[in-house]
Amino acid sequence: MRCAILFFLMTFLTTYANGQERKRARAYGVRIGVLPTGKNNAITDVKGVKVGHTTVFEGSTIRTGVTAILPHDGNIFQQKVPAAIFVGNGFGKLAGSTQVQELGNLETPVVLTNTLSVGTAMNAVIAYTLKQPGNENVQSVNAVVGETNDGYLNDIRGRHITEQHVLAAIQDASAGAVAEGNVGAGTGTVCFGYKGGIGTSSRQLPSQLGGYTVGVLVQTNFGGVLQVNGAPVGKELDHFYLSDQLKDKADGSCMIVVATDAPVDARNLERMAKRAIMGLAKTGGIASNGSGDYVIAFSTDPELRVPYASSQKTETVTLLRNDEMSSLFMAVIEATEEAVINSLFKAETMMGKDEHEVEALPLDKTLKILKRHTVVNN
Secondary structure, three states: OHHHHHHHHHHHHHHHHHHOOOOOHHHHOOOOOOOOOOOOOOHHHOOOOEEEEEEEEEOOOEEEEEEEEEOOOOOOOOEEEEEEEEEEEEOOOOEOHHHHHHHOEEOOOEEEEEHHHHHHHHHHHHHHHHHOOOOOOOOOOOOEEEEEOOOOOOOHHHOOOOHHHHHHHHHOOEOOOOOOEOOHHHOOOEEOOEEOOEEEEEEEOOHHHOOOEEEEEEEEEOOEOOOEOOEOHHHHOOOOOOOOOOOOOOOOEEEEEEEEOOOOOHHHHHHHHHHHHHHHHHOOEOOOOOOEEEEEEEEOOHHHOEEOOOOOOOOOOOOOOHHHOHHHHHHHHHHHHHHHHHHHHHOOOEEOHHHOEEOOOOHHHHHHHHHHOOOOOO
């Protein structure tokens, strides 16, 4: 009871201090990069993409959840999308990655959860796929499930995620604005020693560069030396990996999902996925020994969908040339960087297992640092 009371008290103080709710970075004038964002500045700005969360917050020890990303509204198994995987540091569990790498396509929603719930999530994704109309004869499903370890705040050994939690995240997925911070798979995560969570952002290319959209969603649970738009926030707050005051290790993980409507195949999607790690590095992430840093990238272009069955022995598709990829690379870097920062700006102080407490990034101090370094646009 004491933990629950303290948690809600701290949440209230953090969220409503000075009568203001914690906002995304751009609401405070922090504008990362040079490309414009999409309407919602979210991965759902890529047409067809939907995101759903299930947040599991119970008692004083359960702080976990599920986040599902759907590339389109239809039967994903029957109409697969081109996809690629890039591993920044492989201390993690990304189920289904080898088939995506081998065949270059994605046939299920992408699900994110905690480390010990990957198996449960796979079962749920398989059940979801098998029950879809048209899949009655399907006998193999490549469920793609990623994770980070939320065991500092969450009773991870209790394995509280159920198949119903996963199915709810998939079924409740929607377009539009995406909840960030302490939600879904980001409920119990820690980033740069502060409360991490779910973050998202997007970039819209100008018409002369194709007008394509790139969206990124992250589950942040990693360490390093925090930088916000180039400003040394972690250093000035004296709160970073190897600092005397920080007890937590830098080990952790970051799951990154990249979506685009550009006509790019698995080869160039992998090149885009590589750039997401560059965006992660711009926030101060160091891909430590114990960090699982994975990127899943896919294209929603309807012309590139891969049918499960076809009578055609060949296919003809239209793809962007390599020379046209640079603007998409920059879009990925910018959107990844901002998605990470959004996860920190929106996350709130949390207490969890064993009365562990992880404070939210102090926005008042952070904004003062940013103003001193002239990275806030008034």
